[in-house]
Amino acid sequence: MRTHFSKTISNVATFKNQLLLWSQQFREVIFLDSNNYHQQYTSYDCILAVDAFTSIKTDYHNAFDELKQYQQTTKDWLFGYLSYDLKNDVEALQSKNQDGLQFPDLYFFQPKKLFLIKGNQLEVQYLRLCDDEFVYDFEEIIQSSEIEEEVVMTSAVEVKQRISKENYIQKVTKILDHIHRGDIYEANFCMEFFAENAAIEPLTVYNKLNEISTPPFATFFKNNTDYLLSASPERYMKKEGFKIISQPIKGTTKRFEEVTLDEKSKVDLENDPKERSENIMIVDLVRNDLSHTASKGSVTVEELCQIYSFKQVHQMISTVVSKVDSSIAPIDILKTTFPMGSMTGAPKISAMNIIEALEETKRGLYSGSVGYFTPQNDFDFNVVIRSILYNAKENYLSFSVGSAITSLSQPEKEYEECLLKAKAMFSVLSE
Numbered sequence: 001m002r003t004h005f006s007k008t009i010s011n012v013a014t015f016k017n018q019l020l021l022w023s024q025q026f027r028e029v030i031f032l033d034s035n036n037y038h039q040q041y042t043s044y045d046c047i048l049a050v051d052a053f054t055s056i057k058t059d060y061h062n063a064f065d066e067l068k069q070y071q072q073t074t075k076d077w078l079f080g081y082l083s084y085d086l087k088n089d090v091e092a093l094q095s096k097n098q099d100g101l102q103f104p105d106l107y108f109f110q111p112k113k114l115f116l117i118k119g120n121q122l123e124v125q126y127l128r129l130c131d132d133e134f135v136y137d138f139e140e141i142i143q144s145s146e147i148e149e150e151v152v153m154t155s156a157v158e159v160k161q162r163i164s165k166e167n168y169i170q171k172v173t174k175i176l177d178h179i180h181r182g183d184i185y186e187a188n189f190c191m192e193f194f195a196e197n198a199a200i201e202p203l204t205v206y207n208k209l210n211e212i213s214t215p216p217f218a219t220f221f222k223n224n225t226d227y228l229l230s231a232s233p234e235r236y237m238k239k240e241g242f243k244i245i246s247q248p249i250k251g252t253t254k255r256f257e258e259v260t261l262d263e264k265s266k267v268d269l270e271n272d273p274k275e276r277s278e279n280i281m282i283v284d285l286v287r288n289d290l291s292h293t294a295s296k297g298s299v300t301v302e303e304l305c306q307i308y309s310f311k312q313v314h315q316m317i318s319t320v321v322s323k324v325d326s327s328i329a330p331i332d333i334l335k336t337t338f339p340m341g342s343m344t345g346a347p348k349i350s351a352m353n354i355i356e357a358l359e360e361t362k363r364g365l366y367s368g369s370v371g372y373f374t375p376q377n378d379f380d381f382n383v384v385i386r387s388i389l390y391n392a393k394e395n396y397l398s399f400s401v402g403s404a405i406t407s408l409s410q411p412e413k414e415y416e417e418c419l420l421k422a423k424a425m426f427s428v429l430s431e
Contacts, residue, residue: 001127001128002076002114002125002126002127002128002131003125003126003127003128003131003134004123004124004125005123005124005125005126005134006121006122006123006124007121007122007124007138008120008121008122009117009120009121009122010120012045012046012117012119012120015117015122015141015142016033016046016117017144018141018142018143018144019031019048019115019141019144020048020203020220021144021203022137022140022141022144023048023050024203024222026050026051026222027051027052027222027223027224028049028050028051028052028055028109028111028222028223028224029048029049029050029220029221029222030047030048030049030050030079030080030111030219030220030221030222030370030372031046031047031048031219031220031221032044032046032047032048032217032218032219032370032371032372033045033046033210033218033219034046034216034217034218035210035214035215035216035218037214037215037216039216040319041235041238041240041245041247042216043118043240043378043380044116044117044118045117045118045119046115046116046117047114047115047116047117047372048114048115049077049079049109049111049113049114049115049372050111050112050113050114051111051112051113052109052110052111052112053109053110053111053112053127053129054070054074054109054110055080055107055108055109055110056070056080056106056107056108056109057104057106057107058104058105058106059104059105059106060083060085060086060087060088060089060095060105060106061089062089063086063089063105063106064086064089064090064331064334064335066106067106067108067331068329068331068332070108071108071330071331071373072329074110075375076110076375077110077111077114077125077372077373077374077375078108078109078110078372078373079108079109079111079371079372080106080107080108080109080370080371080372081106081107081108081221081228081365081368081369081370081371081384082106082334082338082368082369082381083103083104083105083106083363083364083365083368084339084343084363084364084365084366084367084368085105085362085363085364085368086105086106086338086339086368087338087339087344087352089335090335090338091349091352093349093352093353093356094356095356095362095363096356096362097356097359097360097361097362098360098361098362099361099362099364100194100196100361100391100394100396100398101226101364101365101389101391101396101398102391102394103226103364103365103389103391105364107223109223112126112127112129112130113125113126113127113130113133113137114126124138156430157195157198157200157397157429157430158195158198159193159194159195159397159426159429160193160194160195160196161191161193162191162192162193162194162360162361163191163192163360165415168191168411168415168418169411169412169415171189171358172189172405172409172411172414172415173411174358175187175189175354175355175358175405176405176407176409176411178354179405179406179407180407183350183354184345184346184347184350184351184354185281185345185346185347185406185407186278186281186282186345186346186351186404186405186406187344187345187351187354187355187404187405188342188343188344188345188351188355188367188402188403188404188405189355189358189359189402189403189405189414190343190355190359190361190363190366190367190400190401190402191359191360191361191400191401191402191418192360192361192398192399192400193398193399193400193401193422193425193426194361194396194397194398194399195396195397195398195429196395196396197395198390198395198396198397199395200390200397200429202220202222202227202229202390202392203220205229205388205390205428205429206220206229208427208428209229209230209231209388209424209425209428210231212231212311212312212424212427212428213231213233213310213311213312213386213424214310214311215231215232215233215310215386216233216235217230217232217233217234217235217382217383218230218231218232219232219370219382219384219387221370225391225392225393226390226391226392227388227389227390227391227392228365228370228384228387228388228389228390229387229388229389229390230370230382230384230385230386230387230388231386231387231424232382232383232384232385232386232387233249233308233310233315233385233386234247234248234249234317234342234382234383234385235247235380235381235382235383236340236369236371236381236382236383237333237334237337237340237369237379237380237381238378238379238380238381239324239330239333239377239378239379239380240378241378242323242324242325242326243321243322243323243324244290244293244294244321244322244323244324244333245319245320245321246286246289246290246319246320246321246337246340247317247318247319247320248279248282248283248286248317248318248320248340248341248342249315249316249317249342249383250275250278250279250281250282250316250318250342250404251269251272251275251276251278251279251305251315251316252269252275252313252314252315252316252403252417252420252421253265253266253268253269253272253275253313253314254312254313254314254420255309255310255311255312255313255314265314266307266309266314269307269314269316270305270307270316273408274406274408274409275316276305276316277406277408278404278406279304279305279316279318280304280305280318281346281406282318282341282342282346282404283301283304283318283320284346285341285346285347285348286318286320286337286340286341287299287301287320289336289337289341290320290321290322290337291322292336292337293322293324293328293332293333293336294322294323294324295322295323295324295325298321298322298323299320299321299322300320300321300322301318301319301320301321302319302320302321303317303318303319304318305317305318306318306319312420312423312424313420313421329377330373330377330378330379334379334381338369339352339367339368340367340369340383342383342404343367343383343385343402345404345405361398361400363400364389365384365387365389366384366385366387366389366398366399366400367383367384367385367400367402368384369381369382369383369384370382370384385401385421386421386424386425387399387425388425388428388429397429399422399425401418401419401421401422402418402421403417403418403421
């Protein structure tokens, strides 16, 4: 059971910074920030959950079943992640590629302390075993100052590219061969950038990444020495009562400072047959995934190929919804749709086998999902893209980017799209 407190915040931006800085004392931290991005389905503008009372950590074997038992037993707020490699729990698949990060495949925790911000209203929920700490904590939070900029990183981070341009083009050509043979009709192919012996200050890097991107699904996640610093623009899936919402992104083009050029880039994306076709293919896949748990006839497309603008790029996003019966467990909705189609391709199993054979890095948390469950069996999860992953114990840093390969793809252009998506990560690591 939790004790609830409510407060009005006079300066929300300042308080969010203070809250995030205060959270760094805890072993387990998850900070979710919408950056006030206008979107239809938003429950909270910002959430902070800290300090695990209970937790679950496991590899992919029976991971969804274990998470289901944990969620149904706890009946409380749970925060954490699903790594991409849980595909091996859902289907007869394997992950044999190199893994420099060594994160668990699945991790969730029940926070002792929870902060929910909507507008200028703050709701605080403490487990009753520590609710008497609220006054002390709140004073400590508002006394927190900005993180000191001199604590940034030791020397420059030397980022290396796992797959060379030449090798990338060869691999994409192989995917195109699969497409032309009819094995698949779309595949999301990804490559890793990494740094060994990397010493960074994670909060500083996150703040810089968030500042230049201001995405709607920004995440700072810490589990002891494992960090996720994410500027994700994409929602994987949300449950509101009986309604399920999925919002896949497929289609990307760059922003321009000059208004006319920027508008032309946006219009060109909207009318690009290649970008539209790859988005529509994934919409069809999502519709099929949702149908496994949906009430009959309830799967509909609310938005098709709408253009959304972010600081770095314009994106093409569709919104697919369904309704579920109250007897359907939240974990079953996730299990029957995971991994998200926007990060695999279609048909999903064939695409996952092909990209596993051609990629050189285990995806892990990249292209997985971070989010939360509520005590009411609702949930909200993002897609882990535009993100930096960091193992502070091993000083290993990693970020990956990818693009959707279809029959209309040109390998050179797909490579350029990957570099565009990597731009923000390079920027914050080179400062």
